[in-house]
Amino acid sequence: MDGTDTEAVKERVCATIDERSDDIISLAESVQAEPELGYKETKTAKKIADRFSEMDLEVETEAAVTGVRARAGGGDFVAAVLGELDALINSEHPLADPETGAVHACGHHAQLAHLVAVGYGFTDTDIIEDFDVALELMAVPAEEYLDLEYRRNLVDEGQIEFFGGKQELIKRGYFEDVDCAAMVHAANETPDREITTDFSTNGFVGKFITYEGKESHAGSAPEAGVNALNAATLGLNAIHTQRETFADEDHVRVHPVITKGGDGVNVVPADVRVESYVRAKDLDAITDANEKVNRALKSGAMAVGADVTIEDYPGYMPLRTNQTLVDHYNDNVRRVLGEDALVAERSHLTGSTDMGDLTQIVPGIHPWIGGFEGNVHARDFAVADAEMAYLLPAKATACTLIDVFADSEARAAIRSAKSEKRSRETYLTEARELRETLSGEYLDHPLK
Ligand SMILES: [Zn+2]
Structure with a gap:
């Protein structure tokens, strides 16, 4: 596929995401209205499973307790897109569930919009069939490290070994044939249209x-x-x-x-x-x-x-982003947000995520996306710009995957980066x- 074709494919995928905007935003709002804590996300998981079924994909549920996954395409190179199912606890937040205190004050509902939007982009168009690749869509449980007495009970009952959903999915072998992984996360106090891609975490x-x-x-x-x-x-x-x-x-x-x-x-x-x-x-x-x-x-x-x-x-574990994915993502951020989009310098952030665990074994990215006001986890956290929070990052992710799918050198660079990562066994031992x-x-x- 030459450059002109790649551009045409990107146009089609982005247009599809726009056509699906009402479906995507309504999913995000429905998830936000019924927040659930980690390893308890049954209603949220059902909503995602229904969307994957609607894409005509075979759906696996209860992956690591509450996870949901589906795969489009049957190729050998596998790119995973992840979205986190869980909310956190902040009873002071105006949208908090009055019984549990659960609330999407970390924007994970926007990650699920991103996940489903990328899925629509590739499956509504059948574009995935044009490449010899596979797109793994995964809604993953329990990213917030909280409600730990409940999770310690799950550990004692032998239902899980790890508190983090991605850790548990790694242990169960869900990423064994995955070559790269992408997700997005709401940024702190960033109502503007900006995305930060290149960073590590504690x-x-x-x-x-x-x-x-x-x-x-x-x-x-x-x-x-x-x-x-x-x-x-x-x-x-x-x-x-x-x-x-x-x-x-x-x-x-x-x-x-x-x-x-x-x-x-x-x-x-x-x-x-x-x-x-x-x-x-x-x-x-x-x-x-x-x-x-x-x-x-x-x-x-x-x-x-x-x-x-x-x-x-x-x-x-600490997050380590993959340079090939970062470079393509930043190019596509400029495409989606405009040439003058802010592309931040490489930095180190002192928060943590279990996407860090995944990037110890699989090349990945975890961009911080704008479109939110207030502080992440605080009572003032809210969506400020629905198009930015729910749609534009999915276009950047889809275009990045198209670049990778269409370019054998990019795929080879990612596979080579994967070969230098820890094995699953080494990761589990550590x-x-x-x-x-x-x-x-x-x-x-x-x-x-
Ligand atoms: Zn979060």
Whole structure:
């Protein structure tokens, strides 16, 4: 296929996405109206499965609990487009579900619009049949790392091993023949028409910490107790004393919260719970910071003679974008948004996503898209520009895939990049090494 033909194909796909705009936007709004948390996204999954069926594709549901996938085309080179099904919790948001507090304050409903729009672009036109390739459409569960007691139960029941949906899909082999993967994500406070493609992100380890002390009457006999809240407070302050040892270039972030501080104000707290992430730019930096944090947490228990149990779970791996995809995506962003579209310099961002895990084994991109006002995850987050939030990024993704499908050199470059990535087995070994339970047993009290 020569350049003129490629241009004509892009025109057809973009025109198709425009023709389908009402269908795409109504899907996004329907998903936004019924937000569901990770590994519970049954209504949302049904909505996506219905759209894939309408595209005449064979649909697999319940992929890693709630995921939905379908494949168009039967070629050997496989490009996956992903959209995340889950919402997050922010009860203060005006669109939050009154029962669960779930709300699409991270814009994942726009990712599903993007997913379905790309699907329409290739299947309404039969363009996928013009290339010897396959397009894998995947609605993936549970990107937000929250509601963790529920997920720990799923782990205990053997339903999942990982808290993140993409991690679980990787483990189950869903990406074995996938050559590259693309998705988009809402950007923070970016109501304008801009897209940022070229960046890396932090990875992290997730932590559950339990301090155990000894109850007693807080007024009449505090000396008979062991105060677990004091142990936790010391542990958290000891983490702060580590901060000067974190190198700037490692981008370390440690942000604990106390999820249970005690039972009643007149009882010396004996059971105090803390959760945290330890984030950094790569696995070595995460491990280094995490060892310091665990040492600090134990010191609080040691000081007051309490016990501490630290349960570490694999968080998400750092995101690494693929240069071939980034270059084509940026070209197509200019095509879709205009020649003067802002194309940001390469940067490192300190948040995390389980798309990071996928980009450890498969070349991928995860552009931040504009069209949203307010802060991601906050009560003021909202769609500011429906065409930008729901339609234009899908055109850029579809055009990028057409470039890759039509160009054997681009496909070869992506395959070569894939061969340099970790194998699934290495990835799983490294992720599992982050799972660890540590204890510090210092509670040696006469009343124990
Ligand atoms: Zn998100």
